Amino acid sequence: MSQPTPDTHDLFAVRKAKLDQMRADGFDPFRANWDQTHTSASAKALYELGEEDEKEVSVAGRLTNIRIMGKAAFAKILDRDGRIQIYARRDALGEEAYRAFKKLDIGDIVGVSGPLFVTRTGELTVRALHYKLVSKSLRPLPEKWHGLKDSEQIYRNRHLDLIVNEESRERFRKRSAIISCIRRFLESRDFMEVETSTLHGIAGGAAARPFVTHFNALDCDFHLRIALELHLKRLLVGGFDRVFEIGRVYRNEGLDRRHNPEFTMLEVYQAYSDYRGMMELIHSMVQTVCHEVLGSTAVVNADGVEIELAGPWREASYLDLIREATGDSQWHKRSKREKLVAARKLGLALDPELEDFEVTNQIFEKRVEPQLIQPTFVTHIPRELCPLAKLNEDDPTVLDVFELCIDGVEIAPAYSEQNDPFLQMEMFEQQVGEETQNLDREFIAALEQGMPPAGGMGVGIDRLIILLTGAANIRDTILFPALRPWPARGQNELTTEREAPKGAN
């Protein structure tokens, strides 16, 4: 087959022409495979064991770098563990194979086998005796030195980001390790992992606008869940005394540095415990993750501020923190008007129509929470703020709950769970007001069956990952964050044209 000369500036066409030529010569890389005996890391480990020289390995990965020097070449391949150098020379591979090697492109996926050796400059290298192209890369990779910087491309083309940006690869590896560690921690405490449904008739357990979807078979609308809470508590009623779920929840609200419309939540429920028990649980959990995954109890946030996670953590009541922020020890005795004036002094122009507790809570969210950088359990939270927790026995205006704040963000709320169906009904009615169709009567019926006293907690996993990896943005911790769908005519339209696969047989 006469090789058509493609435009040398059309990187796709140049690579496609190489592929066509290979297929014409009887080799189709998309039908090939490779027997990988070692990764970059295990090959290094093997070499460091010492003993006899010239250990043979067979590695595979994506070519990220090629340096051709006449009759020999160095290249690097990237596999799941990292990079390893390979050395190809004409007299070892043979004339024909070496000529083909020189035609490889950065981004191609190859298998390479041969003995390990260390180069003059001290780098462990595989001396290629055999190699095979096992997947052709038709698109060029971003620049080798600067990587991919454009944040939109990073989010839209995460695969490119992962190939060229090592920090990104490491961050997601760490995310996986943290979640795995959390699972093992909870299992070691005899919690059982469950999966509850994501399609809810009534999206309860939190106050957030849900996404709506339509179920054709039943011809009715469903909501994507906004929390895991109510189903998990029904499992407590059912006798699963210690349950947890790690799953997606969906909230139809704005996007920003700390909010993605779908995010990962961990919820844990433990019968015969309470919010104090949850304090111990989250503290131990974070210590365990620090030791097993991070190897450190200190983390540094995106602003360079160090946060010390080793315990014990500060405990402060909601009202004390408000008093501290406003400098008013008699805050609880002030009228709403006085509170509004105080809010204004703190630079908050609040709507006078807000309820009294909402005014205070605005101060909490805008002026207190952002200041809670080191881990702090905020306790004694006003009852209006959460309808699902038990009232404090000594002061029924507050709840037996905490909110764990770190780095100015709420990481985990936990409650002594309300199990009195009458009080629960009352709280629900206050919450939903007129919209009684949003009142989850099935849940109330479950409570009427009798739910054991329990502690429960929700952990925003993505926010925890931000904290533990020092990420600047929730999108850097979510593999495929929400973005507006591609415009109809994008600059980067699909290049692969529809054509009969000629080389296929």
Next chain:
RNA sequence: GGGUCGGUAGCUCAAUCGGUAGAGCAGGUGCCUUUUAAGCACUUGGUUCGGGGUUCAAGUCCCCGCCGGCCUACCA
């Protein structure tokens, strides 16, 4: 939703006051058998996000739109 900044070659970035759109990497050709962002020589490559306007002349100024970053609003 509002404010603000941005979108230039496949990638990372330049382009003075409105006056012929450039560089590095990647790509192509040639040389080079231990390189490290390999090197050397030559070289291809542009709907300057899209549409309109002002002007002798627009990447640059104005208007509209698209996409994104940041701030803000919403947000248990």
